Amino acid sequence: MGWNRKVLRVNLTAGTCTPELLNMEWANDYLGSRGLASKYLISEIDPKVDPLAPENKMIMATGPLTGTMASTGGRYTVVTKGALTNAIACSNSGGFFGAELKFAGWDMIIFEGKSPKPVYLALENDKAELRDAAHLWGKTCWETEETIKRLHQDPLTRVCSIGGAGENGVLYAGIINDLHRAAGRSGVGTVMGSKNLKAVAIRGTKGVSGIKDFPAFLAATTAAKKVLADNAVTGQGLPTYGTQVLMNVINEMGALPTRNHRDVQFEDAGKISAEAMHEKRPTDGKAHLVTNAACFGCTIACGRISKMDETHFSVKNSPKYWGASGGLEYEAAWALGCANGVGDLEALQYANMLCNEHGMDPISFGATVGAAMELFELGILTKEQIGLEAPFGSAEALCKLTEMTATGQGFGKDLGLGSARMCAKYGRPDLSMSVKNQEFPAYDGRSIQGIGLGYATSNRGACHLRGYTVASEVLGIPVKTDPLATEGKPELLKAFQDATGIFDSAGICVFTSFAWTLADVQPQIQAACEGDWSMEKLNLVGERIWNMERQFNLAAGLTAKDDDLPPRLKTEACKTGPGKGVVSGLDKMKPEYYQVRGWTPEGIPAAATLERLGL
Amino acid sequence: MQKSLHIDPVKCTGCLQCEMACSYEHTGVINPSRSRIKVFDFEHEGRKVPYTCTQCADAWCMNACPVDAIVINALTGAKVVKESTCVGCKVCTIACPFGTINYMADLGKVQKCDLCDGDPKCASACPTAAITYVDADWTGLDRMRSWAAKANTAAVAA
Numbered sequence: 001m002g003w004n005r006k007v008l009r010v011n012l013t014a015g016t017c018t019p020e021l022l023n024m025e026w027a028n029d030y031l032g033s034r035g036l037a038s039k040y041l042i043s044e045i046d047p048k049v050d051p052l053a054p055e056n057k058m059i060m061a062t063g064p065l066t067g068t069m070a071s072t073g074g075r076y077t078v079v080t081k082g083a084l085t086n087a088i089a090c091s092n093s094g095g096f097f098g099a100e101l102k103f104a105g106w107d108m109i110i111f112e113g114k115s116p117k118p119v120y121l122a123l124e125n126d127k128a129e130l131r132d133a134a135h136l137w138g139k140t141c142w143e144t145e146e147t148i149k150r151l152h153q154d155p156l157t158r159v160c161s162i163g164g165a166g167e168n169g170v171l172y173a174g175i176i177n178d179l180h181r182a183a184g185r186s187g188v189g190t191v192m193g194s195k196n197l198k199a200v201a202i203r204g205t206k207g208v209s210g211i212k213d214f215p216a217f218l219a220a221t222t223a224a225k226k227v228l229a230d231n232a233v234t235g236q237g238l239p240t241y242g243t244q245v246l247m248n249v250i251n252e253m254g255a256l257p258t259r260n261h262r263d264v265q266f267e268d269a270g271k272i273s274a275e276a277m278h279e280k281r282p283t284d285g286k287a288h289l290v291t292n293a294a295c296f297g298c299t300i301a302c303g304r305i306s307k308m309d310e311t312h313f314s315v316k317n318s319p320k321y322w323g324a325s326g327g328l329e330y331e332a333a334w335a336l337g338c339a340n341g342v343g344d345l346e347a348l349q350y351a352n353m354l355c356n357e358h359g360m361d362p363i364s365f366g367a368t369v370g371a372a373m374e375l376f377e378l379g380i381l382t383k384e385q386i387g388l389e390a391p392f393g394s395a396e397a398l399c400k401l402t403e404m405t406a407t408g409q410g411f412g413k414d415l416g417l418g419s420a421r422m423c424a425k426y427g428r429p430d431l432s433m434s435v436k437n438q439e440f441p442a443y444d445g446r447s448i449q450g451i452g453l454g455y456a457t458s459n460r461g462a463c464h465l466r467g468y469t470v471a472s473e474v475l476g477i478p479v480k481t482d483p484l485a486t487e488g489k490p491e492l493l494k495a496f497q498d499a500t501g502i503f504d505s506a507g508i509c510v511f512t513s514f515a516w517t518l519a520d521v522q523p524q525i526q527a528a529c530e531g532d533w534s535m536e537k538l539n540l541v542g543e544r545i546w547n548m549e550r551q552f553n554l555a556a557g558l559t560a561k562d563d564d565l566p567p568r569l570k571t572e573a574c575k576t577g578p579g580k581g582v583v584s585g586l587d588k589m590k591p592e593y594y595q596v597r598g599w600t601p602e603g604i605p606a607a608a609t610l611e612r613l614g615l
Numbered sequence: 616m617q618k619s620l621h622i623d624p625v626k627c628t629g630c631l632q633c634e635m636a637c638s639y640e641h642t643g644v645i646n647p648s649r650s651r652i653k654v655f656d657f658e659h660e661g662r663k664v665p666y667t668c669t670q671c672a673d674a675w676c677m678n679a680c681p682v683d684a685i686v687i688n689a690l691t692g693a694k695v696v697k698e699s700t701c702v703g704c705k706v707c708t709i710a711c712p713f714g715t716i717n718y719m720a721d722l723g724k725v726q727k728c729d730l731c732d733g734d735p736k737c738a739s740a741c742p743t744a745a746i747t748y749v750d751a752d753w754t755g756l757d758r759m760r761s762w763a764a765k766a767n768t769a770a771v772a773a
Contacts, residue, residue: 068645069635069740096631103646156648179658207638207646214639225742239628290661294630299742301628305661324661 002064002211002528003027004107007040008128010121012195013054013113017121017128022107028531029614032063034090035505035545037079037108041088042548044110047555051081051089051187052169052194054114060101060160060200061109063507067102067208067296070221070524071228072509074099074296076183083187083194084171084364084418085436085461087553091174091188092465092504093160094295094303095181100158103204115196120148120161123202133198137167140357141176148201161199162189163359168408169193170416172364172439176356180326181295184361186438186460217527224512224520225299231515233475238302238511239292243330244274246442253474253483254577255447256334257440259341259392260370261433261566264444264574268343272333276345277304283311288345290324300511304328306349314350314399327352331464334442335366339433340373340398347395351402358406364418367439369401371419371431372411380426386411430567436461436558445569445586447579448473450481450489453589456563457493459549465510467497477514484578486585490593498542505545518542544613547597547605551615560603563590617692619751620728620735622665626745629654629663636740640731649719651728652737652746665746667737668715668728670694676727679710692751693730701725 005022023040030036037059049055058080065073076098082089101109104125118133136144144161160177164170166189173189174182183189211217228234237245250256251269258266270276277289286307294301305324308315315321327333327349336348355362369390375381376390383389387410390397404412414422419432419439433440438461445452450469455462464470469492473483481492499518503510506525518538526533553562569584594601598609605615634650642649652667674694677685684700685707687693696716703723707716716727728735730748738748 069632069639071742099647103648205646205648207642207644207649209644209646211645229742292628293661293663294628296631297635298628298630299632301630301743307661323659325659 002068002525003032004102004105004208004210006106008106008109008123010109010111010128010130011113012111012115012119012130012197015115015119015130017130019126029541030545031502031505031525031541032107033061033066033075033077033505033507034079034092035501035541037061037077038088038090038545038549038552040108040110041079041081042552044112045081047081047552048557049081051083051086051191054195056081056191056194058111058188058191058195059108060111062098062102062107063505064529065524066507067099068211068221068528069218069297070508070528071225071299072295072297072512073507074298075504075507075509076101077504078175078183078188080188080191081556082438082460083173083190085186085438086556087186087436087460087558088549089186089188089191089460090504090549091183091185092510093175093177093181093183094298094509095178096296097158097160097177097181097202098507099296100202100204103207104202105204105206109200111192111195111197114194118196118198120197120199120201122152123200125204125206136198138164140164141359142179142357144199145179148199152201152203154203157201157203159199159201161359162192163357164407165358165360165405165416166190166193168416170360170405170408171418171421172361174359174361176359180356182356182359182361185363185463189359211528212530213527217524220523220527224516224524227520228299228512228515233477233514234300234512235515238300238514241274242292242302242304244277244304244328244333246330247273247333248275249474250443253447254574254579255444255474255483256338257433257442257444258338260339260367260374260431261440261444261568262374263576264447264579265576266338266341266343269338271343272328272337272345272348277306277328281309283309288349295509298509300509302511308349309346312346312350313396314347321350321353325353326356331442332362332366335363335439336369336398337366338442339367339370341392342395342398343393344395347399351398354402354406360406363441364439365402365405365415367433368415368419368422369398371423371433372401372415373397374431375423375426375428378428380428433566433568434462435565436562438462443470444574444579445565446574446582446584447577448483449486449585449589450483450493452565452569452584452586453489453593454493454497456565456586456590457593459546459553465500467493467500468510468513469493469496471496471514475514478517484582486589489589490596493593494596497546498539501542501545502538505541540613544615547609547613547615550605554604560594563603617751618733618748619670619754620667620730620738621747621749621754622667623745624662624664626743627654627663627665628743628745629656630742632740632742633665633737633746636736640736641726651726665737666715668694669713670728670730675710675712676707676716679706681706688729688732691730691733694727695729696725696727698724
């Protein structure tokens with residue numbers, strides 16, 4: 001079967017590592033990774049727990065397809081109660097760490113309690129021990145990874161870690177693995193830091209042996225890979241241009257939020273786009289982009305590897321940033337660029353590298369800078385308070401503020417609160433472009449109505465990866481819908497949200513869904529796992545996961561009021577583009593969405609819905 | 616016709632599908648640590664390089680083996696380790712200039728690429744054709760051709 005059927009429980013308070021058998025009944029009901037880890041978390045913690053208290057737990061989990069030749073089968077998920085959101089957090093990462101956990105013979109690691117001093121978990125197949133991390137505390141994610149590999153005398157050890165952001169309580173700190181892959185959102189790195197857990201280092205040489213029907217699995221994975229290769233997005237667009245292929249497309253749509261959502265088109269989008277990354281720079285005659293790169297098992301290979309212009313002001317005195325490094329991806333380019341009105345590609349890559357180096361979510365960080373720049377332009381924040389001039393469009397301010405936030409200096413401490421808390425602190429909570437304290441990603445909820453509803457109702461706060469209706473509303477996948485229409489969006493969103501739960505829980509990347517539907521995933525799961533994994537069941541499991549997460553959030557104290565968008569999106573219309581004059585129709589869509597979900601008008605899953613889902 | 620593996624690192628994305636396929640073929644387990652082809656990641660240069668045995672015609676490993684545990688597969692020309700004969704002395708790992716024959720401590724034997732009896736699984740698993748299985752006489756011809764295309768003799772003549 002696809003699971004190893006083994007869980008490592010790490011009690012950081014007691015300093016113990018205990019193997020357990022995986023609850024296979026739950027695996028059968030929740031599949032793996034996101035779904036199964038959420039089931040564990042929700043069964044073990046008080047929903048009202050302070051996310052940074054020792055009583056919160058943090059789970060790193062793989063899915064049944066993680067560590068297999070299923071394309072993109074290298075994902076792992078970090079599930080906890082989010083430091084930024086006070087809601088269920090579930091951050092997914094690629095790279096090679098997840099597969100290594102599987103190869104070491106485990107499905108997931110549950111971290112509980114709080115270590116009295118900084119430690120890291122060293123895991124080599126069956127052997128697990130907590131080791132002193134006093135010498136690592138204060139080091140960046142990059143230094144930590146390098147130091148552990150040297151210490152273990154094993155360059156093939158895979159490491160995930162937190163940097164200064166997670167240590168210093170930046171509320172959107174992420175966990176970085178393989179140098180530039182991140183479980184980035186909702187403050188999962190902040191939770192890790194609160195537990196005095198610096199890193200997890202894994203070497204796995206046992207492999208994955210339990211595929212139920214290997215010939216059928218190979219046939220299913222090979223057929224599915226062909227679907228990816230033959231698709232224009234996954235076969236050509238993403239490998240050539242990366243997710244950045246979207247920059248110009250979304251700008252044309254008038255859906256590229258700019259300057260803290262004041263505008264929906266960015267005049268410098270072309271300068272920070274995928275196409276710009278391919279162009280040769282006048283300074284050194286080299287293109288920004290070096291190559292594309294794959295995460296474990298991925299036959300798409302959308303990852304960007306770039307080299308900065310060594311003469312750029314941000315790095316000219318810092319050779320350590322001259323080598324090839326991850327980025328830019330679309331979300332980071334948008335948040336660090338468009339949200340702040342900064343059209344300097346090199347500055348964005350520098351800020352992006354700092355986010356990877358110090359373990360910080362570039363989406364929340366960039367969007368928080370956008371809010372701060374608006375506060376500065378309104379005269380609410382002064383140069384003295386910030387420590388520098390911070391108007392929209394200032395690449396110098398962006399770079400400096402990234403350094404200050406990553407290292408907890410001066411106004412960086414305020415930026416580290418995230419936009420919701422920062423804007424509230426300065427009396428303008430309305431200027432935070434967030435839901436459940438989590439900042440919007442790179443699509444405007446006015447000119448793409450469905451994604452606006454998705455932000456409002458996402459269980460982990462504003463997020464594009466919980467129900468990527470953009471696929472339908474912009475790209476026509478699987479069918480084209482009108483981005484400006486509200487009709488039919490609740491049904492569309494529900495379908496995306498439920499299906500995404502399966503992609504995430506299987507251990508594969510949601511980007512496959514540009515080409516794959518659940519019908520392409522189903523034969524792979526069925527061949528790998530014991531039991532019935534029919535389409536009917538997968539649809540049910542996806543919906544069950546969504547409702548389970550919802551129940552946790554309700555028990556944590558969130559209500560329908562938290563499923564809302566900032567007033568700007570509901571009252572200030574798009575100024576330009578195809579959506580000119582349009583505001584979000586959330587208030588119309590939300591009651592319909594609750595109805596489609598089988599929830600009460602208060603957003604609470606009805607008894608009949610829970611019964612149908614076996615909750 | 617003898618064929619050989621042809622590796623073009625520029626096309627490699629580092630996905631490790633080759634390592635999974637190789638390890639499954641030889642051990643029945645998806646286990647990159649047991650793969651006979653390895654992808655090396657030079658992360659600060661942005662380069663990924665798959666590397667494995669090139670099946671030398673006059674093979675150092677075979678010549679060095681004191682118990683004749685390395686034999687030629689007549690069909691493919693691959694130099695193959697007979698595990699039942701190998702005594703784990705590791706002399707071949709010292710002899711090989713490329714490091715592509717490796718000792719496995721838990722088995723007490725060495726392992727190396729055997730071209731999967733003429734159907735190398737790494738090549739069929741590679742999504743970008745960074746690893747191909749080609750006529751051995753043609754090795755390098757594509758690269759020659761691409762360099763030939765760059766040769767601008769007209770400029771010299773002018």
